[in-house]
Amino acid sequence: MNSLSLSYAYLRHKILSTALTAATFAVGVAMIVVLLLVNAQLQNEFSNNLKGIDLVVGGKGSPMQLILSSVFHLDTPTGNISLDEAEKLSRHSLVKETIPIALGDNYQGYRIVGTTQAYPEHYNARLKAGGRYWQKKMETVLGAEVAAKSGLNPGDSFAGSHGLTTGGELHSGLPYTVVGILEQTGTAIDRLALTGRESIWHIHEQHDHDHDAEGAGHKNGAQGHHDDGHADAQGHGREITSLLITYSSPLAAVELPRQINSTTSMQAASPAFEVARLNTFMGTGTETIKYFAWFLIALAGFGIFTGLYNAMNERRYDLALMRSFGARPGKLFKLMMTESLAVAIVGLVAGVVTGHLFVESFAAWLASSKHIHITGRLFLIEEMWLVPVSLAVGALAALLPAIRVYRIDIFKTLVRR
Amino acid sequence: MLEINGLNVGHDGNAILEVPHLSVFTGEHCLILGASGSGKTTLLSTLSGLLAPIAGELLIDGCNVHKLRGVAMDEFRGRHIGIIYQTLHMVGALTVLDNLLLAQYAAGLPQDREKAIALLEHLGVAEKKDHKPETLSQGQLQRVAIARAVINGPRIIVGDEPTSALDDRSCETVMELLLQLAASANASLVIATHDQRIKRHFHRQITLEGGQ
Numbered sequence: 172m173n174s175l176s177l178s179y180a181y182l183r184h185k186i187l188s189t190a191l192t193a194a195t196f197a198v199g200v201a202m203i204v205v206l207l208l209v210n211a212q213l214q215n216e217f218s219n220n221l222k223g224i225d226l227v228v229g230g231k232g233s234p235m236q237l238i239l240s241s242v243f244h245l246d247t248p249t250g251n252i253s254l255d256e257a258e259k260l261s262r263h264s265l266v267k268e269t270i271p272i273a274l275g276d277n278y279q280g281y282r283i284v285g286t287t288q289a290y291p292e293h294y295n296a297r298l299k300a301g302g303r304y305w306q307k308k309m310e311t312v313l314g315a316e317v318a319a320k321s322g323l324n325p326g327d328s329f330a331g332s333h334g335l336t337t338g339g340e341l342h343s344g345l346p347y348t349v350v351g352i353l354e355q356t357g358t359a360i361d362r363l364a365l366t367g368r369e370s371i372w373h374i375h376e377q378h379d380h381d382h383d384a385e386g387a388g389h390k391n392g393a394q395g396h397h398d399d400g401h402a403d404a405q406g407h408g409r410e411i412t413s414l415l416i417t418y419s420s421p422l423a424a425v426e427l428p429r430q431i432n433s434t435t436s437m438q439a440a441s442p443a444f445e446v447a448r449l450n451t452f453m454g455t456g457t458e459t460i461k462y463f464a465w466f467l468i469a470l471a472g473f474g475i476f477t478g479l480y481n482a483m484n485e486r487r488y489d490l491a492l493m494r495s496f497g498a499r500p501g502k503l504f505k506l507m508m509t510e511s512l513a514v515a516i517v518g519l520v521a522g523v524v525t526g527h528l529f530v531e532s533f534a535a536w537l538a539s540s541k542h543i544h545i546t547g548r549l550f551l552i553e554e555m556w557l558v559p560v561s562l563a564v565g566a567l568a569a570l571l572p573a574i575r576v577y578r579i580d581i582f583k584t585l586v587r588r
Numbered sequence: 589m590l591e592i593n594g595l596n597v598g599h600d601g602n603a604i605l606e607v608p609h610l611s612v613f614t615g616e617h618c619l620i621l622g623a624s625g626s627g628k629t630t631l632l633s634t635l636s637g638l639l640a641p642i643a644g645e646l647l648i649d650g651c652n653v654h655k656l657r658g659v660a661m662d663e664f665r666g667r668h669i670g671i672i673y674q675t676l677h678m679v680g681a682l683t684v685l686d687n688l689l690l691a692q693y694a695a696g697l698p699q700d701r702e703k704a705i706a707l708l709e710h711l712g713v714a715e716k717k718d719h720k721p722e723t724l725s726q727g728q729l730q731r732v733a734i735a736r737a738v739i740n741g742p743r744i745i746v747g748d749e750p751t752s753a754l755d756d757r758s759c760e761t762v763m764e765l766l767l768q769l770a771a772s773a774n775a776s777l778v779i780a781t782h783d784q785r786i787k788r789h790f791h792r793q794i795t796l797e798g799g800q
Contacts, residue, residue: 172692180686181681488677489679489681494662495671496694496740497664497665497666498695499663582639583599586629586633586748
């Protein structure tokens, strides 16, 4: 017999209240784990997407919308910019690399993006074996998720539909041919179908032609329509949705946005700045939930405390009895601590496991419905903090009842009742 | 041996009873008789080292027990005084055997499983060793309480009404066992009771006045 086996006997004896206390504790821990995991992975996906993109240039409108639509492919675009102006910008001395983005169509809700090979290369995307990049118009390379969900393989073809969401008019006369599939990148590219800008222009020139009778009013119309690259036979007047820019010098951060915003009809937005702004909005929410989770842990600690305190009260006979057999108060203190810490550790382990399982089961749903990729099979350094915190809560909960053991009056407890 | 000089017992500052002098030599036993409310239990608690006397001294094998403080007192009590409480106080979470081992563990003595089982066998409750106390009869519990009180080899075994809840036959068996165990451990029995059935086992008897 030792404090461990004795604690075990007591915990088992009142298994229901032990389980309830541990469960309360586990819920608090699991909430923290879920928050940490989701937060870290969303931040990670954010920063992956932002990697090396210093500036985004697009049509005038909300800078946040421009960033969300062109970098994260979440929102609708602000408006088109002229290809000429974009190309002029690419030759600017402060610009190192530019990536054009031309939106307009989708396939089963996945955006078809007209761009250059610089786009996948910027994110270090690799082609899966047997694939190649597009060489002609209407050839396309699929992101990992698009390929997995659609089941399309190189050689297959599909028709895009107009607009950025499902339900648009099908361009069945001009099918795309899949020529390659990309490995998973952890960025928005996974959910895109990439093609040359020419494909987008080609489709929409045909499209406009078809709809000439309806008039040209849709040029400034709702989502999707404004991306049609209008062009005359020589290719002048063509448009793209936006341009992603990498600076060649830090000086550019001061010069370039100001220059673009004041001297052109285009808008320049800094992804870093907009994401920081977004974080200040969303951050309040995550902070609140985080505090709430810590509050739950504190509550669970309080639960352990009341549980122990009550158990102590019921057990003052046993503890007084042990004192009467000669047990030093230190021995009883150790016993109480062992019990409390055992409950805290069980709660901690159960909470961590539950948290990860929850995120993992949630992940499949998030991936299919929200295009957000997270996994529960990831352990963060931050989770290590839960260990000392849980132990501290457990120890604290045992402290007051344990101190009471020192003051116990054996005669009054055992004899005179 | 046990020696009392000018002992004044009571609790919360109220003196209940005075015992000017009493000595019980090693191997001798003593019966304390008295009606309920006469202060038997208070005296017994003082003799067990559970309650400090208001005045006077209590010597056990020459040690002035109530001069001991805190941990030293707990330790002395654990090793030299075996207590059989009137309300037994079994630990419900533990088996009968573990209740015995608990006394050794609490006193910081080595846990002797064999000795515990042998004691239970001797008292005729060995087959209950892995059961929880709640499944035992009153008579069986009484025997377990006796086993627990003697397992650490005390010099004094103090019992508060150890037989009053038992029928005549059990009472006789329990008394015989107690005397036997005390003799083999060379310990003194100090029993407080109003149970007239056990009077004949004791040469030394003190009767407390007062109470009802």
